[in-house]
Structures are given as C-alpha cells and as structure tokens.
C-alpha cells in the first residue's frame with residue numbers, strides 16, 4: 049500500500065446543494081475549496097430529471113477525477129452531493145471513493161461521509177450474518193444497509209433509526225430524489241455547516257470556506273445529534289438523538305481546517321494565532337526571530353511573534369508541488385519526502401537564534417529534518433515550539449493517527465524528544481492553554497472540544513477499537 053508523505057493526513061470533505069441550476073458545477077467549486085481535506089479521490093452525484101441519480105468519480109485530486117469537461121457536464125439536475133476522500137477505513141482504491149450510489153427498485157440513494165465509525169466492523173459482521181452483501185470495505189457503507197433493513201415506508205424514519213445505531217465520528221450527506229439529508233454524530237466531532245445562495249438554493253458542507261467560494265451565506269452550524277432535511281419546502285432541523293455532548297475535534301482548529309473557515313463561531317486563523325500567543329506567554333525563549341513551519345503553523349507563528357515582540361521571518365519555504373508524492377511509507381522515504389517539501393532561507397536564518405513554531409509533532413520526521421536544516425543553514429540555536437500539547441493517544445473518530453506506536457510523544461518524554469530532534473529546547477502548549485486559546489463558547493466538558501489525543505479522555509466508548517487499544521508508554525494515567 050502506498051501513502052502520501054504527510055505528517056497528518058486529512059479527513060474528507062463533503063458538499064451538497066439543493067435546487068440550484070448549476071448544482072454539479074457548484075459542487076465542483078465547493079469541493080475544490082475543501083481539497084485540503086482529502087486528495088485520494090473525488091466524486092459528485094446529481095438527481096437527474098427522471099428522478100434517478102447519476103455519478104462520476106475518480107482517483108486523485110478533484111481536477112484529476114474530472115479531467116474531461118463532459119464528466120461534469122453529464123451531471124445534470126438541480127440537486128447534488130460531492131466528496132473528496134482521505135480514507136480512514138478500508139483500502140485506497142476507486143471502489144471506496146465516495147459518494148456511494150445505490151440503485152434500488154423503488155429509488156436511488158447516495159451517501160457521502162466525513163469521519164470514522166467505531167462500530168462499523170461489528171455492525172458489518174452482524175449484517176453479513178444476516179445476508180447483507182457489501183460492495184466496499186469502507187465503514188461508510190454500513191449506514192445504507194441499516195437504512196434498507198429498517199421496517200416502514202418512511203425514509204426519514206428509517207434514516208433516523210439507523211443513525212442511532214452507528215457510533216463514532218460522522219458527518220453524513222444522504223441524497224434522494226425527494227430530499228437532501230445532513231446528519232452529524234452526537235458529539236459533533238466533524239464540522240458541518242448550512243448556507244444559502246442568493247438564488248434560494250441550500251448548501252450543506254464541511255467548512256465555511258466552501259460557502260464563501262460558491263458565494264453562499266452562512267446560516268448555521270449543524271449541531272451534534274441533529275438531522276437536517278432540505279427539500280422543496282425549505283429546510284428543517286430535528287434531533288435524531290438527545291444524548292449529545294459537543295466534542296468537536298480540536299485538531300480541526302490546530303491543523304485540519306482552512307484558516308479562512310469558522311467553526312462554531314471561532315475563526316481558524318485567529319484561534320491558531322491565539323495558540324501562538326499563549327505559547328509565547330507559557331514558553332518564552334531566547335531568540336532573534338520567529339520562523340513558522342509552512343503551511344499550517346504560519347498563523348500560530350504570527351501569534352508567537354506578536355506576543356513576544358520578535359520579528360516573524362520567512363525562514364522556511366514549502367515547495368507547493370510536492371504534496372502528492374505517493375511513495376512507500378518507510379521512514380527513510382518519509383524523510384526524503386520532507387526534504388522535497390521544505391527548504392531553509394539561508395540569508396534569513398544564518399547567525400540567528402531561531403524560535404521555530406510548528407503546530408504538532410506526529411512521528412517527528414518534520415521537526416527532526418527542519419532543526420537539522422536550519423542548523424546547516426547557519427542558525428546559532430533552534431528552539432522548537434509546538435502550538436498544541438504532545439500527541440500521545442490515537443484518534444478513532446476520523447483523523448488518521450490510529451496507532452500509538454507511531455506517535456513520538458507516546459514513546460518518549462519531552463527531554464528525550466528534544467534530544468532525538470536535536471533542538472536546543474522543546475516546548476508544547478499546555479492543554480489548558482489550548483482550550484483557552486480556541487475559546488469555544490460552550491459549557492460542555494473541555495469547552496466543547498475533543499482533546500482525547502492529548503489526554504486519553506475519549507468522549508465515547510471505543511467499541512471495535514477497544515480490544516487493540518494500546519496505552520502510550522508516556523501515559524500519565526491508566527485508562528479504565
């Protein structure tokens with residue numbers, strides 16, 4: 049299996065539109081602005097004039113999947129859903145690229161999913177024992193089998209009952225000829241927003257940056273445990289469960305979401321900048337300049353510079369054309385991948401004491417390489433400042449860090465990490481600092497954030513993942 053050389057992999061973007069003359073094109077543009085969430089493959093499904101649904105999907109970036117004009121042009125009809133994938137469950141082939149389209153005798157149904165289900169394997173086993181035949185090995189498909197097996201003629205009632213059976217992280221779009229449904233898991237792990245175009249069409253998508261791109265105005269964030277139904281009578285919100293607790297993924301704020309997006313009222317760039325400011329208060333260092341690691345930590349670096357009064361310098365350059373280097377994920381080749389991506393600006397860093405800001409350390413490949421790079425470029429010292437706490441615990445709700453063994457902070461103490469990386473000092477933002485910096489207007493635990501990858505406090509049972517869960521060596525508490 050090959051994998052993209054990235055420290056953290058993205059986690060899928062979804063986009064849906066109801067009653068827009070240019071539904072497929074609008075979905076294309078929306079997905080384009082969500083491309084940072086997944087680059088393995090993309091697809092769009094529309095409702096045709098005859099009420100049947102039509103799909104086109106392909107591997108790679110959106111522009112690769114839709115490389116010929118007719119691929120988009122054939123997708124006529126005013127209602128659509130689309131998806132860009134980075135897989136968290138199942139293989140990386142075309143069969144798992146979404147949306148999934150099902151042709152039933154009565155009607156067609158399409159599904160698009162962002163997140164990772166934690167009980168998909170056990171549900172699938174039960175369903176197969178009951179005669180279900182799965183077409184893919186992705187967790188996403190389970191929902192369709194559950195819907196089909198529910199009794200009753202009312203599609204929405206069957207969907208709601210099925211949503212109560214799946215566990216873990218999910219933002220789902222479900223399209224039929226009668227309605228576009230959007231559902232968010234009871235913890236709201238993944239972002240999902242509703243907006244509207246001036247022509248009256250409704251949009252539901254992963255991030256507000258996609259609303260801005262297509263010219264829609266923001267209406268609201270979908271709430272945990274909520275089902276939104278959009279049809280020709282307008283849009284309607286109702287809970288499919290009342291057992292909810294907001295636990296939006298803090299990594300969305302730290303790393304995943306685009307800086308121009310706003311989630312639950314908090315702009316991503318400004319949240320990252322506050323993380324950088326707080327880090328400067330918690331960990332001042334003896335430095336001449338601040339250097340951010342492009343791309344995702346540039347906002348945090350600007351915050352560190354503003355708070356410390358040090359100049360924010362362009363000491364590192366990212367080659368924007370290397371993001372899609374798919375090679376075997378051995379450590380040696382991963383290092384080669386990082387070398388292709390990042391270079392030092394020698395004139396800026398030579399002779400300087402550098403405060404180097406990055407947003408996270410996963411395996412440590414990036415930090416290890418950059419510290420060496422800056423020193424080779426003549427930096428006098430390099431203090432590494434991370435604008436989030438150490439990533440010690442795996443995530444099962446949609447981020448691709450499911451393995452404790454691979455997480456550097458799960459296996460080494462901070463002084464050990466510092467020595468391995470070769471930095472002059474290493475500092476992480478405190479958990480309290482992170483929660484304050486994001487500043488979500490919520491009274492839920494951790495102010496509405498999931499911070500399980502930092503402290504092991506998972507807001508739900510781990511279901512299928514519980515049996516193989518491994519404590520980090522550096523764990524400070526023993527989990528039940």
Ligand SMILES: O=P(O)(O)OC[C@H]1O[C@H](OP(=O)(O)OP(=O)(O)O)[C@H](O)[C@@H]1O
Nearest residue numbers: 055056342343344409410411412413414
């Ligand atoms: O410790 P590591 O395993 O190296 O992973 C950590 C790095 O991965 C992420 O960046 P990424 O390379 O994905 O690129 P980006 O910041 O440009 O999105 C993250 O922002 C860190 O820089």
Ligand SMILES: NC(=O)CC[C@H](N)C(=O)O
Nearest residue numbers: 059060135136137162163
């Ligand atoms: N990253 C995601 O949200 C992935 C969705 C789904 N679990 C898949 O693997 O396709």
Ligand SMILES: [Mg+2]
Nearest residue numbers: 341342343344
């Ligand atoms: Mg990075």
